[in-house]
Amino acid sequence: MSLDSFFEDDMDNKTSVKELIKRRRRQMLVHSAIYYDMDTQIITDDQWQRWADELHKLQENNPDCMKIDCWDYEFRDWDGATGAHLPHRHPWVYAKANFILNLNEKFNHEN
Numbered sequence: 793m794s795l796d797s798f799f800e801d802d803m804d805n806k807t808s809v810k811e812l813i814k815r816r817r818r819q820m821l822v823h824s825a826i827y828y829d830m831d832t833q834i835i836t837d838d839q840w841q842r843w844a845d846e847l848h849k850l851q852e853n854n855p856d857c858m859k860i861d862c863w864d865y866e867f868r869d870w871d872g873a874t875g876a877h878l879p880h881r882h883p884w885v886y887a888k889a890n891f892i893l894n895l896n897e898k899f900n901h902e903n
Contacts, residue, residue, distance in 0.1 A: 809854050814862045816847035818888070821863065824875030825889035834896045844872035 823840055827833050833840075848871055851858055858864060866879055879885060 806854075806857060809850060810857045810860045813847065813850050813854070813857055814860060816843050816850065817863050817867055819843050820847060820867075820875050821878055821880055821882075821885045822889045822892055824878050825880035825885050826893060828876060829880055829886070830889060830893065832893070834892065840875070841872070844875070848872035 820840075820843065823833070823835055827840075847867075851867065851870070858868070863879075880889070
C-alpha cells in the first residue's frame with residue numbers, strides 16, 4: 793500500500809463520517825418537525841432514538857467532523873435526549889418534513 797492510498801482511505805472514512813453526521817442531523821430535524829409541529833410520526837420513537845444515539849456517538853467520537861456547515865451550531869452540544877429544542881420550524885426543515893409526509897401518505901395510499 794502506498795502512502796498516498798493510506799491518506800485517501802482516511803479521507804474517504806472522514807468523508808463518510810461527515811456524510812453520516814449530515815444525514816442524521818437532517819433526520820433529527822425533519823422527524824422532530826413531523827413529531828412536534830405536525831403532531832404525527834412516520835418512524836417509531838425507538839427508531840428516532842437509535843438515530844439520535846448514533847449521531848451523538850458520531851459527534852462525540854469525531855470532533856474534527858463537527859464543523860460541516862450543516863446545522864453545526866444547533867448540534868454543537870446535542871446529547872440526543874430530545875429534538876424539542878431543534879430548529880424544526882426553519883423553512884427548509886418544515887418544507888422537507890411536509891415533503892416526507894406527502895411521500896409517506898402517497899406510499900401508504902398506494903399500498
